[in-house]
Amino acid sequence: MDMFQQPNQRDNGPQTFSETTLARPWMRAIGVLIVVAALVIAAVLVFRGASAFHRQIFPLVAASISAAIGLVIGIVGILSRITFDVDARQVTLGFWPLWRKKIPHDDIAQFTTADLNPARFGGLGLRRAPDRTWGLLFTGGPGLSVSKKSDGSTFYIRTDRAEEAIAAFRGTNTA
Numbered sequence: 001m002d003m004f005q006q007p008n009q010r011d012n013g014p015q016t017f018s019e020t021t022l023a024r025p026w027m028r029a030i031g032v033l034i035v036v037a038a039l040v041i042a043a044v045l046v047f048r049g050a051s052a053f054h055r056q057i058f059p060l061v062a063a064s065i066s067a068a069i070g071l072v073i074g075i076v077g078i079l080s081r082i083t084f085d086v087d088a089r090q091v092t093l094g095f096w097p098l099w100r101k102k103i104p105h106d107d108i109a110q111f112t113t114a115d116l117n118p119a120r121f122g123g124l125g126l127r128r129a130p131d132r133t134w135g136l137l138f139t140g141g142p143g144l145s146v147s148k149k150s151d152g153s154t155f156y157i158r159t160d161r162a163e164e165a166i167a168a169f170r171g172t173n174t175a
Contacts, residue, residue, distance in 0.1 A: 017086040017168035019159055023077065024138050027124070031077025038070030080125065082136045084157050086168040091146055093155055095126035095136055101155065103148060110147040111169050113162045116140055121156070 023031075041063055076097065083094035091108065094100040121127035121135035128134055132151065137143065137158035144162050147154045159165060 015168045015171040016088070017084075017161075017165045019084045019161060019165075021082045021084075021138060021158070023080045027080070027138065028078050031074045031080075034070050034074030034077060036074075038067045038074060041067040041070070082126075082138065082157065084136075084159060084165070086165055091169065093136060093146070093157055099126055101134075103146060103155075105169075107148050107150050108146060108169075109149040110145065111166060112145050113166070114143050114145040114156055116143040116156055116158050 022028075045060070045063060045067065079097055081096045083092070083096055083100075085092040090105060091103045091111070092100065093103070116135065116137050117140050118124050118127075118135075118137060121129050121133075121137070124138050126134070126136055132153035133156070134153065135156045137156070139158060141158060142160060142162055143156055143158040144165055145154055145156050
């Protein structure tokens with residue numbers, strides 16, 4: 001499977017752009033380790049039960065909750081991907097499987113290239129920064145800035161194909 005999907009072009013119709021970026025291998029490996037740890041805790045709970053915790057309820061409940069939370073966090077880490085689509089109606093940004101934002105063309109104030117540094121957003125992934133700013137990135141580097149007219153929020157997304165996305169936006173934006 002390729003790291004990125006190629007842009008879509010449909011029968012001489014409007015140009016579209018679509019890209020999916022998978023989490024980096026080290027991020028997915030951490031997700032696998034978290035899932036394994038959660039499964040080990042769950043196995044201890046199933047096979048040893050309350051006797052593993054000397055029949056105390058609090059450690060049993062805490063371990064159960066930890067296993068469940070670890071399983072969810074690990075699975076999200078393994079499956080996470082950033083999606084970015086431009087079509088004739090909207091720009092869609094997503095951090096699958098948790099978050100998706102559709103921005104209609106007529107609500108976009110600015111759609112420009114940007115150089116992204118994870119430190120600005122406090123890390124990697126889907127990040128919220130001050131002043132209605134969001135970052136979607138697994139690495140630093142070139143990307144795009146998408147600003148909304150309605151609420152002044154700005155979304156930064158990491159892509160090596162910023163010029164293609166801008167061309168698709170300009171080609172589909174009739175507003």
